[in-house]
Amino acid sequence: MGATLNSPVPERTAPVLSVIVLCYRQDEYVGACLQSVVDQHLDVPFEIIVGDDNSPDNSLAVIESFRARYPDLIKVVAHDTNVGCAANFADTVAIAKGEFIANIDGDDVMLPGKLQRQLDFLKAHPECGLVVHRMRTVDQDTLEPVLYPLPKKKPATFDAAYLIRNGPYFFHSSEMYRARLRRRGPVDVGLKAVCDLAHLLQVVVGTQGCYLDEELGLYRVNRTGMTSMRIRNPERHRESMNDMIETCLIAANLGVESDAVNRGRARFYLTSAIFYLEHGREDSFEDCIEASRRSARIGMKQLVLYSMRRWPRVLCTVYTRAKQVAGRQRMNA
Structure with missing residues (x-):
């Protein structure tokens, strides 16, 4: 996929864990990310594989400076063209040699003890294929805590059906999983905007995911990142929505029960309907809320939006007001 691999001399000991x-x-942040990984203390050998997706800034230079300092620890997959997040992940994870794999984005940070804690957990719980954890959401520059909209419900265990029905309630940078589960099938590189959920489904199907309610990392809320761009840009959102609907097909092909897949599809369309309603895209709103209702019945919010779909301007005013009231109630609680 147009990538070059800059690797160190062969390892003296095979890694148990691949990061x-x-x-x-992410040239401003990837140095802190890599330092937080290098500083992890583990009782097994591990490797760090960095995939850079042809960054237009100085990210690769920062990464190479770390590789020069830690040549026995760090490998670099440097793409000579921008291939997208899914293909970057596919090329990078393909050379992982560890029995276990941990993921982190280049602008996030591991807290001390993170990797050993997750590794110990997976070794002690053979029924668990994936373990994730709570992360502190912080401002990208100041590292001061900031709010981030994650689901309130965080079950201790989950399966593929739960993920497609409800979505992840944790961050990509908190994942550690058994490599054999990832190697059961290829990463779907056709997903251009949102590939995290498809990856999780491919890993978790047929096994169990576990959530540690322990703060083991920092997630930078990046105002200029891909998520922020999609939030502000209706055209980019359409790309994301298409990927999520495609993810529902992936879930069905993996054998996830149809009820969970249909409810997941309804939830994705509902989220997009709300997005388009708030951005004044009336036709797109109506198309999405009708698609959501056709997919599955998933609650009062969907029912109200569907019932008022012919009056989107009135509905937008009412919905905005309801959100403001709900927000004040949460703040005063």
Whole structure:
């Protein structure tokens, strides 16, 4: 896929854990990310594989400076063209040699003890294929805590059906999983905007995921990142929505029960309907809310939006007001 691999001399001891670091345009942050991985204390050998997706800034230079300092520890997959997040991940994870794999994005940070804690957990719980954890959401520059909209419900265990029905309630940078589960099938590189959920489904199907309610990392809320761009840009959102609907097909092909897949599809369309309603895209709103209702019945919010779909301007005013009231109630709680 147009990537070059800059690798160190062959390892003296095969790694038990492979840490996958994905980077694109993160030269201000990737150094802190890599330092937090290098500083982890483990009782097993590990490797760090960094995939840079042809960053237009100095990200690769920062990464190479770390590789020069830690040549026996760090490998670099440097793409000579921008291939997208899924292909960058696919090329990088393909050379992982560990029995276990941990993911982190290039602008996030591991806290001390993170990797050993997750590794110990997976070794002690053979029924668990994936373990994730709570992360502190912080401002990208100041590292001061900031709010981030994650689901309130965080079950201790989950399966593929739960993920497609409800979505992840944790961050990509908190994942550690058994490599054999990832190697059961290829990464779907056709997903251009949102590939995290498809990856999780491919890993978790047929096994169990576990959530540690322990703060083991920092997630930078990046105002200029891909998520922020999609939030502000209706055209980019359409790309994301298409990827999520494609993910539902992936879930069905993996054998996830149809009820969970249909409810997941309804939820994705509902989220997009709300997005388009708030951005004044009336036709797109109506198309999405009708698609959501056709997919599955998933609650009062969907029912109200569907019932008022012919009056989107009135509905937008009412919905905005309801959100403001709900927000004040949460703040006063």
